[in-house]
Amino acid sequence: MTSTLPAATGTRVPARRTPAPAARPDGRTAPARLRSSRPDLLLCGVLLAAILLVQGWNIAAYPTLSDDEGTYLAQAWAVQQGRGLAHYTYWYDHPPLGWIQIALLTWIPSALSPGAMTVGAMRAAMLPVAAVSAVLVYVLARRLALPRWAAGLAMALFGLSPLSVVLQREIFLDNLAVLWTLLAFTLAASPSRHLWHHFGAGLAAATAVLTKETMLVVLPALFVTMWRHSHRDTRKFALTGAVTACALAGFSYPLFALLKGELLPGSGHVSLWDGIVYQMTRPGSGFLLDPGSGSHGVLRSWLYYDRVLPLAGLAGAALLLVTWRWSVTARALAGPALAVAILTVLALRPNGYLPAMYVIQALPFLALVLAGAAASVVHTVLHRRRRATEKRYLTHGRYALAAVLALAAGAFVVPRWYDGDRTAVTADANAPYRAASAWLATRVDDPRGTRVLVDDALWLDLVHAGYRPGPGAIWFYKADLDPAVARTLPRGWQDVDYVVASPTVRRDAADLPTVRAAIDHSAPVAVFGTGADRIEIRRIHPAPKGAR
Structure with missing residues (x-):
């Protein structure tokens, strides 16, 4: 309701309208402050403990050490030792902010025990990254109007899928970039709709891109989320501020190259332009669906660890995109669904390059849209039951339906995840x-x-x-x-x-x-x-x- 306050002239002017919290599909409103909700804190805390236990146990022994992990850690070591931005000549293959963050994460353990600055031991630095990312998935799900159980499902899908457990353990720039991307989406979906939240979302998005430049492709999905969750009176200012903050922070990278005289090619030095050309022209790994291509081999490696999250997540994104006109949940999750669509289209390029860590960027969005699709289906079924069933029988029917759906999903998923996660916590590949x-x-x-x-x-x-x-x-x-x-x-x-x-x-x-x-x-x-x-x-x- 619009209230009035006395003005200095004696007239009465309308006060600023306070935006209402986002509505859930079931008609209730999500709490504006999750930290004040004990059930949310309890559920999030329990899931976080389970995620840290599964991801942290046996982290140094599985999966097999990769050369990319060693490269990023060696570059972080060079930063710590004051040897420059890399352990060899820095040639603008990636922005250096990613391994500067790794250097900060590993600074204390490496200072206490310099000999422990090795890939296996320093994988523990990825645990706080995984923890913060999992919490952000939960918070974002609630801000996107998902019910508590669906937010918990999204967090569990993101943190406990065997594919997530394997990839989030590894020292990859993508894991850090995902954290900053989730922070950007969470700020963009803030229920208070403060302008500084949108500026912060722009800065977080720029940090994600400067951590791993491939996160640039999900920025359209971020701005869709910001558009939907900004107040109509301040929407232009919010989007302009976010884009400006993102662009100004992002331009710091070419400015850095320019000040070093390494923006353009020349004799006797590396250049940012050469680095971009290399990334854009590197040999492709073939079509994703061609059984003989390298990209298809990467796809098989993802599905070896988990078929549920990638395939069901794609189905969930498709469902939300098809039903967004008449589904509240689909409209709330338009940003994450668009992110899944963009990443899928890029992966399907006829001769694109598809690295094994590419799917890391999609994991949180796959988890969100799968949980959102489940919430949408449950809401639709319950809504029809509500219209067809007398009110005194509705409560029992809802609980029975929820139990049946949960048992069916658990019977399908748990055995597959159990085998994958058991391997992760027991095998010694190194x-x-x-x-x-x-x-x-x-x-x-x-x-x-x-x-x-x-x-x-x-x-x-x-x-x-x-x-x-x-x-x-x-x-x-x-x-x-x-x-x-x-x-x-x-x-x-x-x-x-x-x-x-x-x-x-x-x-x-x-x-x-x-x-x-x-x-x-x-x-x-x-x-x-x-x-x-x-x-x-x-x-x-x-x-x-x-x-x-």
């Missing part, structure tokens, strides 16, 4: 890496005088074992692709003592002449693991100077 690290730390007499080609998953292990970062412990890509490193190897592979042939090194050696020659002119002196996942420590002929 024993070969630990054994190889221990061998290189103890079986080489002169680490500082020894040169080893190694992937970044083990690079920091060797640095802590006494190998010189750069000329001693050499990230294998750099032997062929970095002129500064190539100059330290005038005879190519003959200047190398060992090559650690991990699965990553063996896979990519075909395109790296120096690395391929090092493998061809070497013999294994230690092998850890079996099959395609084995790690071979190979000694280059002639025998290295420092070996026993």
Whole structure:
């Protein structure tokens, strides 16, 4: 209701209208302050404890260490050590804000125990990121007018899916970018509709893009959410402020390159333009639905861990997009549903590049739209029962229907998730890496005088074992692709003592002449693991100077 206040002139003027809280599909209103709702706090707290337990248990041993994790952690180590923005020449492959955040997250444990700055140990830094992201999913679901049970379902889907457990454990920039993206959506859907919330959403969105530039594609979905949840009287100011804040913060990256004289290509230096060209023209991995393509292999790896969240989430997004005209829930979740649609269309490019961590960006939106679709279906069924059933029988019918739906979903999902999550908390996929690290730390007499080609998953292990970062412990890509490193190897592979042939090194050696020659002119002196996942420590002929 509009109230009136006396003005200085004696006339009465209308006071500013206070926007009402968002309505749920069942007609009730969501609490404006979740922190004042004990049931919400209890449900969110219980789910958060379960998520942290499942994701944290056995985190260093599963999944297998990846070279990307090692790269981001090594770059964070370089920031901590004051060595610049990367452990080698920074070439604008990604904005540096992502691993600067990793450096902040790992600063205290690395200061207390420098030798613990390795990929397995520092995966624990991803736990607070996963925790905050899961809470934001719950808060966002409630702000998008989902009932409490559906918000809890979205949080559980996001945090307990085996696919989420595996990928959120890993030190990926995408996990940090998702946190900032969720913060942006949560601020955009704020029930109080303060202008500073929308400015904050713009800044959070820019931070997400500067953490992982691929988050740029979901910004249209963010602005749809902001449009729907802003007050009509201040909508233009809110959107203008958010776009301005996002753009000004985002332009700091090209400004940084410009001030360093590295915005455009030139002789003797890297450039932001070259980095963008590389990202836009890198070889594609084929069509997602082509069984023989690399993209299809990535899809199979996602579905190996979990079919429920990706496939049912896509179905939920489709349902919401089709019914948005007459469904309150669909309209409330228009932003997340649009984000799923955008990410799906990009993944279906005929010859696009599809990395394994791409799905991380979609996980929260898949969880939200799946929970929203479930809420929409339940509301529709209950609404029809309400019209067809006398009121005195309605309560029992609602509980019975909810119980049947919950049992059916649980019977389908729980066995599949149990197997995947049990593997995550019991399997040891990184024993070969630990054994190889221990061998290189103890079986080489002169680490500082020894040169080893190694992937970044083990690079920091060797640095802590006494190998010189750069000329001693050499990230294998750099032997062929970095002129500064190539100059330290005038005879190519003959200047190398060992090559650690991990699965990553063996896979990519075909395109790296120096690395391929090092493998061809070497013999294994230690092998850890079996099959395609084995790690071979190979000694280059002639025998290295420092070996026993």
